[in-house]
Amino acid sequence: MAKIVVVTSGKGGVGKTTTSAAISTGLAQAGHRTAVVDFDVGLRNLDLIMGVERRVVYDFVNVINGDANLKQALIKDKRVEGLYVLPASQTRDKDALTTEGVEKVLNELAEEFDYIVCDSPAGIERGALMAAYFADEAIVVTNPEVSSVRDSDRILGILASKTRHAEQGKGSIPGRLLLTRYSPERVVKGEMLSVEDVQEILAVDLLGVIPESQAVLNASNAGTPVIMDENSDAGQAYQDAVARFLGEDREHRFLTVQKKGLFGRLFGS
């Protein structure tokens, strides 16, 4: 049975798309057939981060509307076996994602794939609710600052009531916290919440902590998910998160202020 995973946050710009790209790539690298779906209608970004923007012909909404079939719209990743991207539409029509349409596409994907990773748009409106509705599991991306934590809290509340899982009386879908753009230096200075603070407020399991890293920007400029940059701190942190996602027990890294080594000095990470 395919597992549907929503990557969500409430607040915008916290790293959902970066995370969707990294996690889906990591899952495929681990041998799981994985599709990553961009739910951000009108603001598509995932194709850029995945480096497939020049190969987009059809999109999610085309498939829902029957203008194209799923095979035509899915873009096969050239680097990682078993990884496919379903790009979002550029349409301005936010209602293009109908519940029935999304369900149909996800059901069809579920026949082919082990994991379906849904990159949610920001906010708590239709697009975000659609991305979460059919999910079996959630990764809640949060930055260590008060407004992001508050929005994640709201999203966790929505996951407890507004998913198909919840509506069928099965309660909240499991949600785990991924704390991104974490800067131990700024935590020490009191400019950011610590991982303990955030965990205490949100009271959910911690999937991982991704450090603030220049490598993320470099990766998105190159159109390569940062998890493929195996030498970078963010890449390694995402690898750890994927391993934990798959049930492995790994210690959290990059939580304390590091002395910069040669690598750090060269790349400013």
Added chain:
Amino acid sequence: MPLNRQDARALDDPQPRHQLRTHPLEFRPMSAPAAAARPAALQFKGRMITVTVLRLLDASPEVLSRELDACLSDGSGLLAGLPTVLDLEALGEAAGGLDLAALATLLRERGVTLIGLRDSGEAIRARASAAGLAVLNVDGGRAAPRREAEAAAPMAAEPVRSLLVTQPVRSGQQVYARGGDLILTAPVSAGAEVMADGNIHVYAPLRGRAMAGVLGDTGARIFCQRLDCELVAVAGHYRLSEQISDAEREGPVQIRLEGESLLIEPM
């Protein structure tokens, strides 16, 4: 039961914070009396119902429908089906231009049932009767003494039940224990709201708003392991976060009403 003597200050907390909000709408739960008793071939029963007061701060239909959609689509589903009373007082003159029928439709389309207008003067009473809406007096009034609440109890011969919540109450969510106590074993987030007709027990941090005795039970109490709240209230007597000293926040506390003052005491 006299129509205008019931507690309605329960959650009537005209906090300055509300006025600063940019939303032209405010939703607040409140208590109001239901029908009075009279023997006949029909049976009338006196019951307390909880209504939501929707306070309009802007009269423009466009703004209202947009803000309503924003309020109602927040995913919490808090307001769906709740009987709602409109409070037009804040609109002042602008209330005259409001199309009540259109507004009722607008609300109904969004699953909010309009039952009446909050009594704020002769003009409102005339408009309500023209629109076939009830007029409810849901402000002022002392908190109903406890004995009164007990006297009403035999009519609703259901056992008093408490509500146990083991999941965190998240920002934007609201939990209400009707007719009994509320017991929470997980945190109440900032931006969340927990209410009970009886006591509230929180075996976890309380960071949001907690209101005990919302139907006017002045003997209700709030117990919590750690008080980090935005607001606490018993029978409508409230204290905001800024009115709670650091010393009062130390360790587990109980919050109770003594006369007019809300006491926060270590346990």
